[in-house]
Amino acid sequence: MLPGLSGETRIHLIVGDPVAQTKSPAGLTRVFAARGVDAVCVPMQVSAADLDPFMAAAKRVRNIDGIVVTVPHKFAALAHCERPSERARALAAVNAMRRERDGAWAGDMTDGVALVAALQAAGFAPQGRRALVVGAGGAGSAVVLALADAGARVAVHDTDAARREELRARLSARDIAIGSADPAGFDLVVNATPLGMAANDALPVATDRLEAGAYAADLVTRPVVTPFLDRARRRGSPIVTGEDIFAPQAGILADFLLFASG
Amino acid sequence: MLPGLSGETRIHLIVGDPVAQTKSPAGLTRVFAARGVDAVCVPMQVSAADLDPFMAAAKRVRNIDGIVVTVPHKFAALAHCERPSERARALAAVNAMRRERDGAWAGDMTDGVALVAALQAAGFAPQGRRALVVGAGGAGSAVVLALADAGARVAVHDTDAARREELRARLSARDIAIGSADPAGFDLVVNATPLGMAANDALPVATDRLEAGAYAADLVTRPVVTPFLDRARRRGSPIVTGEDIFAPQAGILADFLLFASG
Numbered sequence: 001m002l003p004g005l006s007g008e009t010r011i012h013l014i015v016g017d018p019v020a021q022t023k024s025p026a027g028l029t030r031v032f033a034a035r036g037v038d039a040v041c042v043p044m045q046v047s048a049a050d051l052d053p054f055m056a057a058a059k060r061v062r063n064i065d066g067i068v069v070t071v072p073h074k075f076a077a078l079a080h081c082e083r084p085s086e087r088a089r090a091l092a093a094v095n096a097m098r099r100e101r102d103g104a105w106a107g108d109m110t111d112g113v114a115l116v117a118a119l120q121a122a123g124f125a126p127q128g129r130r131a132l133v134v135g136a137g138g139a140g141s142a143v144v145l146a147l148a149d150a151g152a153r154v155a156v157h158d159t160d161a162a163r164r165e166e167l168r169a170r171l172s173a174r175d176i177a178i179g180s181a182d183p184a185g186f187d188l189v190v191n192a193t194p195l196g197m198a199a200n201d202a203l204p205v206a207t208d209r210l211e212a213g214a215y216a217a218d219l220v221t222r223p224v225v226t227p228f229l230d231r232a233r234r235r236g237s238p239i240v241t242g243e244d245i246f247a248p249q250a251g252i253l254a255d256f257l258l259f260a261s262g
Numbered sequence: 263m264l265p266g267l268s269g270e271t272r273i274h275l276i277v278g279d280p281v282a283q284t285k286s287p288a289g290l291t292r293v294f295a296a297r298g299v300d301a302v303c304v305p306m307q308v309s310a311a312d313l314d315p316f317m318a319a320a321k322r323v324r325n326i327d328g329i330v331v332t333v334p335h336k337f338a339a340l341a342h343c344e345r346p347s348e349r350a351r352a353l354a355a356v357n358a359m360r361r362e363r364d365g366a367w368a369g370d371m372t373d374g375v376a377l378v379a380a381l382q383a384a385g386f387a388p389q390g391r392r393a394l395v396v397g398a399g400g401a402g403s404a405v406v407l408a409l410a411d412a413g414a415r416v417a418v419h420d421t422d423a424a425r426r427e428e429l430r431a432r433l434s435a436r437d438i439a440i441g442s443a444d445p446a447g448f449d450l451v452v453n454a455t456p457l458g459m460a461a462n463d464a465l466p467v468a469t470d471r472l473e474a475g476a477y478a479a480d481l482v483t484r485p486v487v488t489p490f491l492d493r494a495r496r497r498g499s500p501i502v503t504g505e506d507i508f509a510p511q512a513g514i515l516a517d518f519l520l521f522a523s524g
Contacts, residue, residue, distance in 0.1 A: 006288050025271060057315045060308070
């Protein structure tokens with residue numbers, strides 16, 4: 001149960017395609033209520049072709065204060081932020097936008113921060129560890145940057161080599177290696193692709209090659225335990241689920257969304 | 263308290279400017295829950311200048327099933343309905359839109375129906391009675407049509423004479439008289455203007471000229487008892503508030519919004 005909606009309730013959107021699996025409508029709305037803020041997070045299923053006119057229209061709605069951005073719009077949404085953060089610019093992606101007091105829209109990319117927080121809560125300290133991140137999309141890029149900035153030695157794998165190289169070029173100030181679907185030699189494997197959402201998806205890595213005791217993390221939130229995490233767990237790996245990652249994420253997003261400045 | 267929001271919750275909007283006073287976010291969402299439907303009604307404050315691009319974008323959002331339209335957009339929204347009802351076409355206005363199964367948007371205008379239902383619940387039978395409707399906007403036009411179709415002899419007053427004459431021309435199949443701010447001679451006076459929402463608004467009619475026992479109704483929902491209703495009540499008039507009118511309205515809107523066909 002949530003507090004009541006009224007005409008005075010402030011609105012934050014989560015924009016994605018699909019949206020049925022997203023946790024922000026429930027999670028963020030709960031955080032708003034816990035902080036005494038009369039606001040809700042409303043899902044909006046917007047196709048890629050419709051994103052630009054949708055964002056232009058949504059930014060002008062006067063009771064919309066924030067927009068959470070999810071798959072597949074994290075790259076395209078950057079163009080709709082007049083004031084992106086440094087890490088959003090480095091990643092060329094945003095996962096959260098808010099209207100500043102002067103009317104400009106700020107953007108940030110907090111996915112990687114949430115994953116690092118969830119890993120640390122699960123007992124994994126990134127400093128000096130070898131991490132393989134699968135998926136060089138918006139979330140994967142954020143994870144790579146956050147892990148590198150937390151001191152991990154990071155390799156990235158994406159079946160789209162051009163996308164992987166774009167990420168490495170963008171983050172050229174960090175030393176990001178090239179990975180593959182082989183997790184041998186890594187202390188941590190992060191799935192940052194959508195693989196695992198659909199029943200017949202391929203696995204993101206060859207799980208039979210996971211190192212003993214390597215951590216496995218997955219950004220997919222539904223199912224909570226993806227086939228990748230299930231296989232890793234059977235091999236004795238500590239796992240970090242999308243829900244584990246979302247737990248700090250809602251608070252991190254609310255910190256950003258509710259702190260209008262400028 | 264309301265049922266939880268999730269990524270799977272279906273979305274209905276109420277589009278207006280302002281929206282803080284609207285009852286649909288609470289009222290419609292409660293009706294959805296009472297009917298076992300996982301849906302919410304979300305307020306969207308959209309200026310007149312922004313309406314067309316907003317509606318074009320909102321109609322393409324795949325988890326938005328319906329749009330309630332309020333002041334000042336009821337006329338302009340008609341152009342966004344591919345399939346308006348007969349009364350919506352007659353009134354050149356809509357207060358509710360829904361996506362049909364084939365993707366086209368149907369539109370209807372139920373404001374007048376709700377007022378007639380509320381009047382009947384308060385003991386006023388329109389047949390043969392003399393009614394003065396103040397305000398020839400979207401809601402006022404709907405009230406005029408519904409009262410005329412319920413057998414009342416209706417006069418309309420609007421300080422914008424051109425708008426009043428447009429209404430009479432549109433409803434030329436009914437015999438709609440010209441009224442004024444003088445309520446003498448009427449059994450019912452309906453305020454269908456926004457007058458009364460702001461503290462220093464003028465009164466819609468000269469309340470000292472109200473007939474003894476004449477009914478007074480007001481479409482304004484905040485304050486619940488407008489200065490017009492307050493003065494009428496002090497003179498002994500039975501009153502029908504915007505909340506009284508909204509009580510059947512939410513159910514009437516839900517009937518329309520949840521019945522996708524086509």
